[in-house]
Amino acid sequence: xxxxxxSVPSASRFPLPRLSPGASRDLDGKVALxxxxxxxxxxxxxxxxxxxxxxxDVIFSYWKVYGGAPxxxxxxxxxxxxxELRAMGIRAAGVEIDLSRPESxxxxxxAATERLGRPSILVNNAAHSERDGFERLDAATLDAHYAxxxxxxxxxxxxxxxxYPGGPGGRIVNLTSGQSQGPMVGxxxxxxxxxxxxxxxVTLAAEVGNKGITVNAVNPGPTxxxxxxxxxxxxxxxxxxxxxxxEPEDAARLVAFxxxxxxxxxxxxxxHSEGGFLRS
Numbered sequence: 296x297x298x299x300x301x302s303v304p305s306a307s308r309f310p311l312p313r314l315s316p317g318a319s320r321d322l323d324g325k326v327a328l329x330x331x332x333x334x335x336x337x338x339x340x341x342x343x344x345x346x347x348x349x350x351x352d353v354i355f356s357y358w359k360v361y362g363g364a365p366x367x368x369x370x371x372x373x374x375x376x377x378x379e380l381r382a383m384g385i386r387a388a389g390v391e392i393d394l395s396r397p398e399s400x401x402x403x404x405x406a407a408t409e410r411l412g413r414p415s416i417l418v419n420n421a422a423h424s425e426r427d428g429f430e431r432l433d434a435a436t437l438d439a440h441y442a443x444x445x446x447x448x449x450x451x452x453x454x455x456x457x458x459y460p461g462g463p464g465g466r467i468v469n470l471t472s473g474q475s476q477g478p479m480v481g482x483x484x485x486x487x488x489x490x491x492x493x494x495x496x497v498t499l500a501a502e503v504g505n506k507g508i509t510v511n512a513v514n515p516g517p518t519x520x521x522x523x524x525x526x527x528x529x530x531x532x533x534x535x536x537x538x539x540x541x542e543p544e545d546a547a548r549l550v551a552f553x554x555x556x557x558x559x560x561x562x563x564x565x566x567h568s569e570g571g572f573l574r575s
């Protein structure tokens with residue numbers, strides 16, 4: 296399987312939807328790059344749909360080789376999502392790419408620019424995750440998490456900033472998991488890598504603000520992206536002040552706000568959008 300592949304599906308089967316009179320197209324014509332897309336119920340997919348509904352052209356990355364984990368990409372989802380996005384009246388493209396390779400961030404930005412033009416929005420949603428705990432943690436596990444969760448995200452951020460021409464409207468949003476809110480027992484490598492991205496977000500925001508780029512991170516809390524059983528959802532629901540578990544669309548709406556003009560004064564922030572989740 297090639298490590299970088301542009302996806303070009305056949306003509307769309309979906310009719311062009313009619314927007315309601317009050318529908319917002321405030322991001323019309325902007326180009327967004329979203330990583331970690333490929334699951335039908337994933338946060339990345341929800342972000343793509345929400346941005347497209349606001350007029351954003353979207354290019355997304357995905358990687359199907361994930362060892363059969365419950366959060367691995369659905370086999371037909373990238374092509375199906377491309378058709379759906381294009382039916383919403385925007386340009387869309389997909390790139391299959393292994394973000395654990397050091398060269399991938401630059402290759403991905405090259406592909407995005409070639410297909411849709413230079414992005415002004417970057418959403419780092421891709422993540423590597425596997426359970427460990429102190430009895431099992433080893434160098435290989437740490438390296439696997441670092442390669443995707445820290446190195447790829449950091450290199451995408453800085454290369455995006457280098458290429459951004461300057462002026463208002465540059466947006467970077469990194470997805471994290473609330474590592475600063477409490478422990479994640481059995482996920483030492485994941486917690487360490489995502490905690491690093493929280494720190495990176497704050498410092499990068501201070502460095503690139505003079506180019507007109509805002510940098511923020513979103514912690515969506517426990518989110519039902521298809522991996523939760525009914526029993527687990529019932530167990531978790533009482534721990535949310537709002538009485539339900541998070542859904543991908545909850546995170547997507549916050550990301551869409553952060554990349555819009557109304558959030559131009561928000562940068563260097565870690566936003567914990569968890570529906571009042573109680574960890575105790």
